[in-house]
Amino acid sequence: DSGVTQTPKHLITATGQRVTLRCSPRSGDLSVYWYQQSLDQGLQFLIQYYNGEERAKGNILERFSAQQFPDLHSELNLSSLELGDSALYFCASSGGLAGLNEQFFGPGTRLTVL
Amino acid sequence: DAKTTQPPSMDCAEGRAANLPCNHSTISGNEYVYWYRQIHSQGPQYIIHGLKNNETNEMASLIITEDRKSSTLILPHATLRDTAVYYCIVRELNSGNTPLVFGKGTRLSVIA
Secondary structure, eight states, rough: SSOEEEEOOOEETTTTEEEEEEEEEEEOOOEEEEEEEEETEEEEEEEEEETTTEEEEEEEEEEEEEOOOOOOEEEEEOOOOGGGOOOOEEEEEETTTOOOOOOOOOOEEEEEEE | OOOOOOEEEEEEESSSSSSEEEEEETTTTEEEEEEEEETTTTOEEEEEEESSEEEEOOSSSEEEOTTSEEEEEEETTTOOOOOEEEEEEEETTEEETSSSOOOOOOOEEEEE
């Protein structure tokens, strides 16, 4: 158990819909990262937040957005969903007592868009 | 783009050492070599990292060549639970708060 929690574990929805994925980082970790893993693209970085502020952006679509709240949990919002958005979405955290070197990943949310 | 090259797949007999190579010929002086693994559809798991000296922890050993252009991750006694995709990642020193760039990794199959 990495200490990072993600909900829900599975999500099935239809094209055009909007969903919210939630992540709670390890206690004390200030950085939260979101990654997407699809069959054809592998693990891709989407966005990072540090202590409530956006720190870095990767291959994140304009239809996707995220935020980190004062209690450091983060949400990834995916809107106008397309079939190609079906993927595993992982959240990771770092920057706590374990130092800056490791990122700890959650178990992921499997999104299926029908 | 990932700065590393790894073989797409490898097999290893259970109980034997698994040696996973990684080429990082363009590594710069302030970059570390990190290894993560992903067991089927689970979140990636940190294994080990190093700069230029060999490193060992409870999971694995990391051997980095003197010119730092390649490295080998060693799982000394592979078990079936070590079957996973192993990712070799190069990151700058003090880049703990930066994202990881994953390549395609090596799919290790441990065979009974």
